[in-house]
Amino acid sequence: TRSTGLIRWQLQLRWRSTVPGNYTVHVDYGGEAIQGDSSTEQKLLPMSPWSVRVLQAPVDPFASTIEGQGLVRARTAEVATFVVRTRDIFGIFTVAEEFNLQG
Secondary structure (H helix, E strand, O other): OOOOOOOOOOOOOOOOOOOOOOEEEEEEEOOOOOOOOOOOOOOOOOOOEEEEOOOOOOOOOOEEEEEEEOOOOOOOOOOOOEEEEEOOOOOOOOOOOOOOOOO
């Protein structure tokens, strides 16, 4: 909320990113960076731009794939290898942490 003379206005913005990463968000009105209003109980916001880190979306098991000889043939006491390629719910390849299967 911002007070300009007797005029009060509120601006609500929403955005959605489907790609993880670091972003800079710029919000201008009339060529000026938006800033919070200290005349209200609202917390004063720093001026635009703001830094936003978008985290990776959950993995979609139905969009992910697995392949390799280790799925077809394996011998006792020998390493069998295969590759898992994970995609998130937006179809973006994800970076999975390394893991070991032992059974």
